[in-house]
Amino acid sequence: MIKLIVGLGNPGQQYEKTRHNAGFLFLDSLATERSCVWSKESGFQGVMAECNISREKVLLLKPQAYMNRSGQSVGKVARYYKLTPEDILIVHDELDFDAGVLKLKKDGGHAGHNGLRDIIAHLGANGFYRLRIGIGRPPAGMVVADYVLSAPSKNDAQLILSAIDHGKGFIDQITTGDITAVMNKLNS
Numbered sequence: 001m002i003k004l005i006v007g008l009g010n011p012g013q014q015y016e017k018t019r020h021n022a023g024f025l026f027l028d029s030l031a032t033e034r035s036c037v038w039s040k041e042s043g044f045q046g047v048m049a050e051c052n053i054s055r056e057k058v059l060l061l062k063p064q065a066y067m068n069r070s071g072q073s074v075g076k077v078a079r080y081y082k083l084t085p086e087d088i089l090i091v092h093d094e095l096d097f098d099a100g101v102l103k104l105k106k107d108g109g110h111a112g113h114n115g116l117r118d119i120i121a122h123l124g125a126n127g128f129y130r131l132r133i134g135i136g137r138p139p140a141g142m143v144v145a146d147y148v149l150s151a152p153s154k155n156d157a158q159l160i161l162s163a164i165d166h167g168k169g170f171i172d173q174i175t176t177g178d179i180t181a182v183m184n185k186l187n188s
Contacts, residue, residue: 068114071122085127097134100159
């Protein structure tokens with residue numbers, strides 16, 4: 001059962017609408033839909049909310065360090081609440097999928113994603129779940145960092161928001177542990 005959902009992104013107004021903030025966008029939308037209230041938790045280096053999902057308390061976390069330092073916040077929350085990696089769902093942008101593609105998986109490496117790299121380092125394991133929101137690949141010759149830190153086109157932004165809405169529809173199933181069924185639906 002999922003007890004912590006982490007959305008990855010970068011803090012600050014200049015990053016709000018960038019591709020790299022797909023995880024933040026997902027959690028903001030979920031929190032609004034579920035009437036969850038955010039509070040700053042400086043001890044955890046993040047902004048947190050407590051939500052009732054399928055009649056269970058689930059924590060939402062948006063780390064407030066930059067993406068490549070997300071693991072500090074996730075590690076502190078995991079240790080404080082005595083969570084295993086299997087209790088955690090990370091929602092993040094995915095370069096390897098076209099904009100709007102949504103997939104769920106467990107385990108795996110970081111595939112060059114600095115937020116995941118730092119989380120794996122701070123948890124000492126990679127056994128968490130990942131809800132991956134496709135943002136597409138940069139055009140030939142464009143630096144990946146410039147691409148992920150820029151706003152998507154209007155069409156891609158709409159595809160990403162549609163994926164977020166679609167993903168929220170599976171949150172109850174994911175948090176209650178019906179993950180294989182969700183994987184079968186999303187990954188096929």
